[in-house]
Amino acid sequence: MKLKVSDIVQCYEGINKFLDLEMSSDIACRLRVMSDKIKDEYVKYSKAKDELITKYGAKDKNGIMGISPTMERWKEFVDDLEKISEVEVDINVYTIKLTTLLPVKAKGNITVGFYKLIIDDVNTDLVEA
Numbered sequence: 001m002k003l004k005v006s007d008i009v010q011c012y013e014g015i016n017k018f019l020d021l022e023m024s025s026d027i028a029c030r031l032r033v034m035s036d037k038i039k040d041e042y043v044k045y046s047k048a049k050d051e052l053i054t055k056y057g058a059k060d061k062n063g064i065m066g067i068s069p070t071m072e073r074w075k076e077f078v079d080d081l082e083k084i085s086e087v088e089v090d091i092n093v094y095t096i097k098l099t100t101l102l103p104v105k106a107k108g109n110i111t112v113g114f115y116k117l118i119i120d121d122v123n124t125d126l127v128e129a
Contacts, residue, residue, distance in 0.1 A: 001093055005045050006085035007116050012042040014113015023104045030096055034117060037093040048084050052077055097121045 003011070013115075015035045019028060056077035057067035066078050095117050 001088050001095075002088050003093075003116060005041065005087045005089060008038050008041045008047055008089060008091065009085070011114040011117055012038050014115075015117075017113060018104070018106070021104055027100060027104060029061065030046055030094070030100070034094050034096065034114075034128075038091060041089055041091060049081060052080050056080075088106065093117065095119050 005037050012035060015031050019031055019035070040088050053067050054065055056071070058071065059065050063066040067074060071077075096119070098118050100123060101118070
């Protein structure tokens with residue numbers, strides 16, 4: 001499956017947030033496998049982002065490196081981060097059926113974070129416009 005780095009980041013964070021919910025061990029196991037499959041790409045993104053923060057940011061009074069919209073090189077940071085985020089990666093990751101996730105009691109649209117990995121087998125009568 002081809003995914004943009006930004007999608008991988010969103011899926012990884014979304015799955016791990018979803019794992020905080022109460023669910024059966026088989027669903028949790030499937031989600032952990034999915035998370036593990038994309039973790040390497042997530043870590044690569046995080047390292048690249050940290051390098052950009054070091055390149056364009058500055059240390060605060062406590063010595064912690066960071067960057068904010070008020071800093072002089074913010075635009076350069078955002079531009080470079082967007083370039084990284086748009087890279088497509090061919091990744092071997094599992095998908096999960098929506099019906100598998102239905103028993104999990106979640107408030108709101110918590111699955112939105114990893115929607116690219118969810119197969120909607122509930123609304124099969126919907127067609128693309």
